[in-house]
Amino acid sequence: MAVASFDRLCTGITDEAGGLAKALSAVELDHPSPTCPGWTAGQLIGHLHQALSWAAGLVETRAVAFVPPANAAAGAGTGDADWTDAVDDLARRALDGFTGGDDREALSAWLLGAADRLADALRDAGPDGPVWTTFGPHRAGFWARWGALEAAVHRADAELLAGREFGPDFGLDPELSYDSVGLWLTALGDPATEPFYDPRVVNLRGSGETLLFQVVDAPSGEVGRWLVTRTPEGPRTAVAPAEGTAADVTVRGDAAALLLVLKGRIPSTTPEVTVTGDAALLDHWLANALA
DSSP states (O other): OOSSOHHHHHHHHHHHHHHHHHHTTTSOTTOBOSSSTTOBHHHHHHHHHHHHHHHHHHHHHTOSSOOOOTTOOTTTTTTSSOHHHHHHHHHHHHHHTOOSTTOHHHHHHHHHHHHHHHHHHHHHHOTTOBOOOSSSSOBTHHHHHHHHHHHHHHHHHHHHHTTOOOSTTSOOOHHHHHHHHHHHHHHHTOGGGGGGSOGGGGGGOOSSEEEEEEETTOOTTOOOEEEEEEETTEEEEEESOOTTOOOSEEEEEOHHHHHHHHTTSSOTTSTTEEEEEOHHHHHHHHHHOOO
16 A cells, blocks of 8 residues: 555656656766666666656556557566566667657656656546556556656666765655555565566575565654565565564665665665664575566
C-alpha cells in the first residue's frame, strides 16, 4: 500500500524527472554513468523517457495484460529473454529517436513531456483505475508508485554522474523515498515479478536466511520495517514485522540512503546506513537484487 498520497506520487514523477534534466543540463551526453555501468548521461535520459512513456501508454489504454515496450527484445518480461538487456536496448533506441539534435533545452523538454504524460494519464485514471501491473492489485496507483521510484533513482544517478556526493542534503524526498523502499522490497518478495529483474535474481533463493531493513525516519504512524526471508522458491517479504524481530543481518538508515543502497547507487558503508550481523549476506543480496 502506498504511503505517499496519489497526487504526491504524481507530482514526484514530474519533480524528479525535472531534477534529472537539471542535473545533466551542463554534462556532456557521452559522459559515463558511475552508477549504471555501460550507460552515459544521454542513455539515462533516453531510458527514463522510454520507461515513463511505456507506463503512460499502459495507463492511457487501461491495459489488461503485459504490453512489451516498443522494440523490446522478444520475450522480455516473460522469462524468455533478459529483461535488463531489453531495457538497455530500449534506452539507446529512445535516445536515437530524439529529433532535436544538440538542443539541450529540447532534450529536457522531451523528457519532461514523458513525465507529464504519465502524471496526466494517472490523474485521469485515478488511483483505482484498472490497469495491468507486474504484481498486486491491477490498479493505476501502482504505476504512480513505480514512476516516482523510477524517476527518483535515476535523478540520483544524474546527480552522482554530475559529481554531487551523497549526504544529508542530497535532496531526495523522504516520504517518496520511504514509499519506494516499500515498493522495491515487496516487489522482490512476489514471484510474479521475477521476469522483470536481472537473471541473477534467481540467486536470491535460499534456505531461510533473513534480512531486516529498517527506515529510521519513517513517516508518522509507519513502522518502517521489512523482513525478507530467502526461501527455496525465492525471497518473501513480511511488512511491519514486530519490533525486536531477529534477522541474520539488519540494515538501518534514513529512507533516501536505504533506497539508494538497495538500488546499488551508494555503498552500504555510507555513514547514513548501519549494518549489523552478516554483512556478506547483505552484499550477496545487493549483488543479485537488480532490475
